[in-house]
Amino acid sequence: MASDPFVTADHRVPDEYLPVDRRTIVICALAILIALGAGLVSRILVALIGLITNIAFFQRFSFSFVSPVDAHVGAWVLVIPVIGALIIGVMARYGSAAIRGHGIPEVMEKVLYGESRIPARVMILKPVSAAVAIGTGGPFGAEGPIIATGGAIGSLVGQHIPMSSDERKVLLAAGAAAGMSATFGSPVSAVLLAIELLLFEYRPRSIIPVALASATAAAVRIAFEGTGAVFAVPVFAQPNGKALAVYALLGAVIGVLAAGISRFTYRIEDLFERLPVHWMWWPALGAMVVGICGFIEPRILGVGYVNIEEILAGDIAGRALVVLVILKLLAWSFYLGSGTSGGTLAPLFTIGGGVGALAGAGLARLVPSWGLDARMSALVGMAATFAGASHALLASIVFAFETTRQPVGLLPLLAGCTAGYLAALLWSRHSIMTEKLARRGTAVRTEYQADHLAHVLARDAASRQVVALDAEESVGTVLDRLDTGAATSHQGFPVLDGDGLLVGVVTRRDLFAGDGTQTVRTIIRRPPAVVYGDNTLRDAADLMVTEGVGRLPVVERSTPRRVIGIISRSDLLAAHAPRLAAGRRDRHLSTRK
Numbered sequence: 001m002a003s004d005p006f007v008t009a010d011h012r013v014p015d016e017y018l019p020v021d022r023r024t025i026v027i028c029a030l031a032i033l034i035a036l037g038a039g040l041v042s043r044i045l046v047a048l049i050g051l052i053t054n055i056a057f058f059q060r061f062s063f064s065f066v067s068p069v070d071a072h073v074g075a076w077v078l079v080i081p082v083i084g085a086l087i088i089g090v091m092a093r094y095g096s097a098a099i100r101g102h103g104i105p106e107v108m109e110k111v112l113y114g115e116s117r118i119p120a121r122v123m124i125l126k127p128v129s130a131a132v133a134i135g136t137g138g139p140f141g142a143e144g145p146i147i148a149t150g151g152a153i154g155s156l157v158g159q160h161i162p163m164s165s166d167e168r169k170v171l172l173a174a175g176a177a178a179g180m181s182a183t184f185g186s187p188v189s190a191v192l193l194a195i196e197l198l199l200f201e202y203r204p205r206s207i208i209p210v211a212l213a214s215a216t217a218a219a220v221r222i223a224f225e226g227t228g229a230v231f232a233v234p235v236f237a238q239p240n241g242k243a244l245a246v247y248a249l250l251g252a253v254i255g256v257l258a259a260g261i262s263r264f265t266y267r268i269e270d271l272f273e274r275l276p277v278h279w280m281w282w283p284a285l286g287a288m289v290v291g292i293c294g295f296i297e298p299r300i301l302g303v304g305y306v307n308i309e310e311i312l313a314g315d316i317a318g319r320a321l322v323v324l325v326i327l328k329l330l331a332w333s334f335y336l337g338s339g340t341s342g343g344t345l346a347p348l349f350t351i352g353g354g355v356g357a358l359a360g361a362g363l364a365r366l367v368p369s370w371g372l373d374a375r376m377s378a379l380v381g382m383a384a385t386f387a388g389a390s391h392a393l394l395a396s397i398v399f400a401f402e403t404t405r406q407p408v409g410l411l412p413l414l415a416g417c418t419a420g421y422l423a424a425l426l427w428s429r430h431s432i433m434t435e436k437l438a439r440r441g442t443a444v445r446t447e448y449q450a451d452h453l454a455h456v457l458a459r460d461a462a463s464r465q466v467v468a469l470d471a472e473e474s475v476g477t478v479l480d481r482l483d484t485g486a487a488t489s490h491q492g493f494p495v496l497d498g499d500g501l502l503v504g505v506v507t508r509r510d511l512f513a514g515d516g517t518q519t520v521r522t523i524i525r526r527p528p529a530v531v532y533g534d535n536t537l538r539d540a541a542d543l544m545v546t547e548g549v550g551r552l553p554v555v556e557r558s559t560p561r562r563v564i565g566i567i568s569r570s571d572l573l574a575a576h577a578p579r580l581a582a583g584r585r586d587r588h589l590s591t592r593k
Contacts, residue, residue, distance in 0.1 A: 011527055011528055011529075011530055011560060012527060012528070012529040012530070012543070012547060013529075013530055013531065013532065013535075013543070013560075014531055014532075014535050014539035014540070014542060014543045015539075015542075017539075019203070019204040019205065020204050020205050020208065021205075023167075023205075024204075024205045024208065024209070027163075027167055027170055027171065027205070027209045028208060028209045028212050030157055030161070030171055030209075031154075031170070031171060031174035031209035031210065031212055031213040031216075032212055032213060032216050033157075034150070034153050034154045034157055034171060034174055034175045034178060034213060035174065035175070035178035035181075035182075035212070035213035035214070035215075035216035035217040035220070036216060036217075036220060037153050037175075038146070038149070038150035038153055038154075038175050038178035038179045038182060038213075038217055039178060039181075039182040039216070039217040039219075039220025039221060040220065041127065041146065041149055041150070041153065041179075042142075042146045042150075042179060042182035042183050042217075042220075042221075043182075043220075043224055044127070045127045045130070045131055045142055045145065045146055045149070046065055046142065047063040047065075048063075048127070048128070048131040048135070049065065049130075049131045049134050049135050049142060049303070050062065050063045050064050050065040050066060050135075051063050051131075051135070052084075052131055052132060052134075052135025052136065053065075053066055053067075053068060053134075053135040053136075053302065054066060055135075056068075056080050056083075056084070056135055056136045056137070057071035057073055057080065057137075058071055067301075067302050067306060068137050068294075068298065068301040068302045069298045069299050069301065069302070069306075071298075075295070077137065077291055077294045077295050077298070077301070078288070078291035078292065078294075078295055079291065080136050080137055080291070081136050081137040081138060081287035081288075081290040081291045081294070081301075081335075082284050082287045082288060082291060083136060084132045084133055084135065084136025084137070084138065084287065085133070085136075085283035085284040085286065085287035085335075085338075085340060086283075086284050087132050088129050088132055088133055088283050088340050088341055089279075089280035089281060089282070089283050089284060090280065091125055091128070091129050091132075092129070092279075092280060092283075092339070092341075093278075093279075093280040095121060095125045096119060096121050096122055096125050098118075098119065098122045098125075098126070099122065099125045099126045099129045099130075099341045100279075100339040100340065100341060101336070101339065101341070101436070104144060104147060104148065104197065104344075104433050105433050105434070105435075105436040105437055107147070107148055107151045107172070107176060107198065108197060108198065108433060108434070108437060109437055110151075110155070110172070111169055111172065111173075111198055111199075111200065112200070112437075115165040115168065116155050116158065116165055116168040116169040116171075116172045117155060117159055117168070118151060118152040118155040118156065118172070119152075120152075120156050122148070122149075122152045123149055123152035123153055123156060126145050126148050126149050126152065126341065127145055127146065127149045129145075129340075129341035130142065130144075130145030130146075130341045130342060130343070132341075133283075133335075133340050133341050133342050134302060134303055134342065136287075137287075137290055137291070137294055137301040137302060138287075138290060138301075138302075138335055138340065138342050139290060139293075139300050139301060139302070139304065139328055139331045139332045139335065139342075139347055140303065140332070140335075140336070140342030140343045140344075140346065140347065141303050141304070141305070141342075141343040141344075141345050141346025141347065141349075142183060142303055142343060142346075143179075143180055143183045143184065143343050143345045143346065144342065144343025144344055144345060145341060145342070145343055146179040146180070146182070146183050147176045147179045147180050147183075147343075148176070148179075149175075149179060150175035150176045150177070150178050150179030150180075150182075150217075151172045151173070151175045151176035151179070151198070152172075152175070153175045154168075154171035154172040154173070154174050154175030154176070155168060155171065155172045155175070157171055158171040158172065169198075169199065169206075170199070170205070170206050170209050170210065171209070172198070173194040173198040173199050173206070173210050174194075174209050174210045174212075174213035174214075175213070176193075176194060176198055177190040177191055177193065177194040177198075177210050177213055177214040177217075178190070178213045178214055178216065178217035179217070180193060180214075181213075181214040181215075181217040181218045181221070182217040182218070182220055182221045183221075184230050184399070184402070184403055185218055185221050185222070185225070185227075185229075185230055185402065185403070186218075186230075186398070186399050186402035186403055187211075187214040187215050187217070187218040187402075188214075188398050188402060189394075189395045189396075189398040189399035189402055190214045190217075190395075191207070191210055191211050191214050192392070192394045192395040192398055193392055193395035193399075194210050194214075195207070195210075195394075196390075196391070196392040196393070196394065196395055197390070197392055197395075197433060200448070201448065202448055229402075229403060229404055229405040230305070230403040230404075231305075231308055231309045231312055231403050231404050232309065233309065233312040233313045233375065233404055233406070234313060234375070235406070235408075236373060236375055236376050236379070236406050236408050236409055237371075237373060237376075237408070238408045239371065239373070239376060239408070239411070239412055240370075240371045242369075242370045242371065243370055243371045243372050243373070243376075243412075244411060244412060244415055245415075246363060246370060246372060247376065247377065247380045247412040247415055247416045248415035248416055248418075248419045249419070250356060250359055250360070250377060250380055250381065250384070250416060251380055251381075251384040251387075251415065251416025251417055251418070251419040251420040251423075252419035252420060252422065252423040253359075253423070254352055254355060254356060254380075254381050254384040254385055254388065254416075254420050255384055255387065255388035255419060255420030255421060255422065255423030255424040255427070256388070256423045256424065256427050257352075257355060257385065257388070258348070258352065258384070258385045258386075258387070258388025258389040258420065258424050259388055259389070259423070259424040259427040259428035260427075261329065261333070261348070261351065261385070261389060261432075262389050262428060262430075262431065262432040262435060263428065264329075264333055265333045265336060265337055265432065266337070266435055266436075266439075267337075268333050268334055268336075268337030268338075269336075269337040269338075269339075271337070272285070272286075272337055272338050272339065279339055282338040282339050282340075283335070283338045283339060283340040284338075285338055286334045286335040286336075286337065286338025286339075286340060287335060287338075287340070289330060289331055289334040289335065290331045290334070290335050293327040293328075293330055293331040294331065296323070296327060297323050297324055297327045299324055300324065300327045300328045300331050300332075303346055304328070304346055304347070304350050305346060307324065307328075307350050308346065308349050308350055308353055308382070311350070311353040311354055311357050311378050311382075312353060312375055312378050312379055312382070312404065313375065314357070314374055314375050314378075316354075316357075317357065317358075317361060317374070321354050321357060321358055322354075322358065324350070324354060325350070325351055325354035325355060325358075328347060328350050328351055328354075329347075329351050332347040332351075344389070344390075344432060345386065348382075348385045348386055348389055349382045349385070349386065351385060352381040352382045352383070352384060352385025352386065353378040353379070353381050353382035353385075354378070354381070355381050355385075356377040356378045356379070356380055356381015356382060356384070357374050357375070357377055357378035357381065359377055359381070360372050360373065360374035360375075360376065360377020360378065360381075361374040361377070363377075376409060376412055379400055379404060379406065379409050379412070379413065380409075380412050380413060380416035380417070381416075382400060383396045383397060383399065383400035383413050383416065383417050384396070384416045384417050384419070384420030384421075385420070386399065386400075386417075387417040387418075387420050387421045387424070388420040388421060388423065388424030389424070389431060389432045390431050390432060390433055391421065391424065391425070391431035391433070391434070392431075393417055393418065393421045396413075396417045396421075397410070397413045397414055397417045400413050400417075401413065451538055452575070452576060452579050453536060453537040453538040453540075453541060453572065453575060453576075454536050454537075454538040455536065456536060456537045456575050457533065457534060457535070457536060457537075458531045458532070458533055458534075458535045458536065458537060458539070458540055458552075458554045458565075458567055459533030459534065459554060459564065459565065461537055461567065461571050461572075461574075461575050462533075462554040462564070462565025462566060462567050462571065463565055463566050463567075463568070463571065464564075464565050466494060466553075466563055466565060466566050467490050467493055468493060468494045468495070468496045468563065469493045469494070469495045469496070469506065469520050470495075470496065470498075470520065471495050471496060471497045471498075471503045471519065471520055471521040472497075472498070472519050472520070472521065473519065473520055474516065474517060474518065474519060474520075475511055475514040475515065475516050475517070475518050475519070475520060475523060476516030476517065478511060478520060479511055479512070479516070482508075482511075490508070491507055491508050491550060491551070492505055492506070492507045492508070492549070492550060492551040492568075493505065493506055493507075493508075494528070494553045494563050494566065495520050495521065495524060496563070500562075501561035501562065502528060502530070502553060502555065502561045502562070502563050503521060503524065503528075504521075504524035504526075504527065504528045505524070505528045505529075505549075505551075505553065506520060506523055506524055506525075510523050510524075510525065511523070528553060529543055529544075529547040529549055529552055530552055530553045530554070530555045530560070531543060531552050531553075531554055531555070531567060532554070532555060532556070532557040532560070533554055533555070533556060533557065533564055533565075534557060537567070537571075537572055537575055540552055540567050540572065541572050544569065544572075550568060550569050551566055551567065551568040551569070552566065552567045553565075553566050554566060554567055
């Protein structure tokens with residue numbers, strides 16, 4: 001029936017599911033360009049950190065990336081971080097308050113509730129403020145700010161090119177992943193981090209652009225830094241079964257520690273919130289703690305990537321490592337809690353790696369037969385702290401592997417990070433990334449599960465007892481019958497012709513608005529919206545929202561005017577009953593055990 005308008009054009013059905021389309025290619029191309037920009041910005045940020053460090057600690061003009069540890073400025077270390085903090089306070093107050101913090105929670109909030117729109121000024125002010133903080137001795141890594149900056153680049157492109165908020169989110173995540181990949185040369189873990197913390201979904205049209213962006217940024221890094229591991233450490237020995245069990249237990253303990261670190265950091269932030277001075281002065285107060293800690297142990301100053309490498313290589317141990325861990329924690333938590341601009345990953349790696357190395361070394365002396373390696377314990381501690389604090393399990397495991405290139409560490413990392421993740425979740429519901437959002441009343445669930453409605457077919461959930469109307473029957477007759485029949489609660493009715501084929505759909509309101517002498521056919525206002533029997537309930541729900549209707553006839557794809565059932569909003573809700581019942585059954589069984 002090629003001439004039938006219902007079959008050819010006038011019926012409205014759900015869009016066919018396509019995992020990717022031509023638009024995906026456009027988004028991929030944009031993501032690659034954004035990654036090139038993020039990769040170059042990461043190099044600029046590193047150079048800017050080097051410039052400010054050289055000016056602040058060595059009184060020379062140079063872009064070389066140096067550590068403040070070698071400056072030997074004496075008591076001036078008490079002043080230099082405060083000067084940087086005052087500059088950041090002015091930038092935050094008169095530039096953009098969005099530069100405060102480590103960046104990732106703010107990016108998450110924009111993804112969830114801001115249509116992935118990040119102001120353009122953040123793209124400039126965030127890396128500059130981070131460079132000032134780190135260059136004047138702030139105990140932060142550059143990864144958090146560059147992740148936020150890469151996300152801002154992607155968001156800015158998405159705001160200047162017509163696209164949906166979903167597409168803009170993908171570009172934001174692509175920029176953020178590119179920033180992390182360009183900083184650490186860890187493209188796979190960057191993609192996983194984007195999935196676990198930014199995308200809030202797992203779809204081909206999202207993953208592909210992000211993965212291409214991450215690979216591109218890694219290539220940019222290779223062009224500048226080569227292909228070596230970020231943390232070059234000696235090859236570790238293969239652990240035995242006993243050692244593997246200890247690494248898992250160690251990961252669990254460190255997971256609790258990571259949750260405690262998150263709580264401690266936010267307690268510090270709460271203390272600053274109670275101060276009777278404007279927040280622009282808070283970073284200067286936090287910087288005083290940095291100066292004192294840096295005076296005692298200069299190695300806590302700056303990004304500290306060298307510290308991480310030395311911990312993993314076993315070059316820092318004993319009392320020196322204890323002092324480094326404690327002072328790094330104090331300096332980082334107070335300065336970050338004050339609202340300055342800085343990252344969290346590198347400090348967490350230093351703290352977690354140090355604790356792991358100390359525990360591993362102590363246990364190796366107590367029970368040498370277990371075959372423990374303090375360096376492997378440091379690696380597990382570093383990654384488990386990241387997993388416990390961020391709740392990004394897969395990113396933590398892969399990151400530790402990509403940055404050290406230690407294949408024998410994968411199994412201990414899997415055991416330790418998973419145990420740490422479990423312990424942290426039991427201890428604290430929110431991560432260091434989501435706690436700030438939760439305090440603002442923002443509900444953040446980083447769980448991903450298949451949409452239940454996407455697995456239920458319309459024909460299986462549809463009501464087979466369809467109350468249909470004859471197209472040629474008068475409206476008055478229909479109303480009389482409905483008032484006395486069993487369909488008084490129905491709000492919509494398929495209208496069939498003499499052959500029992502669908503003509504349209506009318507609502508109870510349409511019937512009451514019509515003239516009683518009119519036929520039902522004449523009050524049909526628009527072509528019907530229908531779903532095929534092999535469509536899913538997710539398709540049906542989306543079509544209901546798009547068309548603004550509360551019920552949909554279910555038809556056969558081969559004969560799309562043959563009604564086989566009807567789906568209502570209540571049917572969509574009722575479809576969740578088996579899932580909820582199964583969940584209650586599982587909880588009941590676990591309680592009985």
